[in-house]
């Protein structure tokens with residue numbers, strides 16, 4: 271038995287993996303990873319995989335990065351953790367100062383959590399609590415976009431709209447107001463991203479006008495709806511949204527958990543619309559992909575609505591045990607240093623151009639409806655019929671075939687349904703981008719060659735879609 275197989279057996283005897291129908295592993299091998307270096311992951315049999323999805327969108331400066339690793343080791347010798355209620359420490363103060371400095375003007379307060387979903391819960395609770403403190407408790411509903419994803423906890427799921435992740439739990443969810451997404455994949459032929467996004471804003475405007483008295487906040491993923499299939503839209507939508515939220519007295523929550531830290535081409539996606547949200551949620555790449563942490567930034571005005579004598583009961587009495595963990599703060603500080611010292615946002619422009627040119631030929635593929643890109647995120651949408659854009663039936667799991675081919679060729683390319691995408695670490699080289707494009711082209715050719723998929727399995731969850 272190979273080392274991979276032996277670790278896989280031990281794993282499957284005791285683990286239950288995230289976002290996985292475990293029975294799949296009767297056919298699809300589980301890959302135990304022994305070590306990582308830069309863009310590469312290496313399994314126990316010595317095979318290497320280029321991590322094209324940054325290990326679920328968190329890794330931006332490569333695995334086993336010595337600069338981030340050293341900072342965590344240094345911190346480990348000083349202080350591993352202290353509770354953040356009544357106590358504080360250097361790394362969390364320094365990180366907060368730096369986040370306030372690099373985020374859009376007006377975001378002057380930072381609250382921490384230990385994962386993205388918890389960060390979303392904080393923004394949702396804080397936004398409603400703000401209105402309660404202002405004597406408007408009826409403002410308790412959230413306006414969301416179709417096809418959005420904001421995490422897995424119950425309230426975060428409520429403001430999301432990817433049926434695979436939420437439909438089973440419908441009975442548990444909050445009653446939200448859903449508005450059609452500005453998703454530019456759905457635009458009419460010949461219409462620009464900007465015009466489509468502008469047009470779709472009319473739905474949002476109408477909902478805001480109608481529900482302004484009961485709406486606490488609007489929550490959106492700026493520019494890219496990630497788990498919803500890397501669907502993209504134009505920044506003009508965010509500009510219109512900020513203006514309308516102000517006009518109707520509704521708060522604005524931007525979920526930059528996936529798109530923050532350079533993914534869209536700017537440090538934060540909202541910079542492209544030149545707006546400041548009332549809440550900015552960050553996680554994933556915040557620590558370079560090293561340790562779990564989330565930050566929710568908000569304005570002084572929100573903060574002041576909670577600031578009062580204890581007896582007023584206006585305080586935000588919310589906590590996560592590992593809030594502001596010093597090791598995670600150290601990883602985040604090292605990550606911010608690299609962004610600054612290596613001029614990463616500027617350097618990424620050449621990589622983004624290479625991602626474009628290396629995949630441009632796929633636009634002509636008979637089963638590719640669209641190759642779309644925003645900065646360092648690129649997605650290729652496979653369809654059954656190019657002319658009508660009729661999707662492949664989900665049961666055929668075409669993306670899974672691309673995934674399996676890529677693994678054979680030494681790349682971790684885990685599609686979302688029929689959407690193959692690159693969200694690579696920023697330390698990827700132009701040659702490695704070309705390699706990914708080559709593997710993707712082969713994988714798409716293989717996956718779309720047959721009229722029916724190979725991996726149809728009627729025992730699967732009815733909404734199965736291979737997650738990112």
Ligand SMILES: *Cc1c(COP(=O)(O)O)cnc(C)c1O
Pocket residue numbers: 385386387388390419420421422491496497525526527528553554
């Ligand atoms: C990943 C993600 C979340 C949830 O973060 P977790 O750390 O997985 O809880 C929320 N919103 C968006 C946009 C995400 O991509």
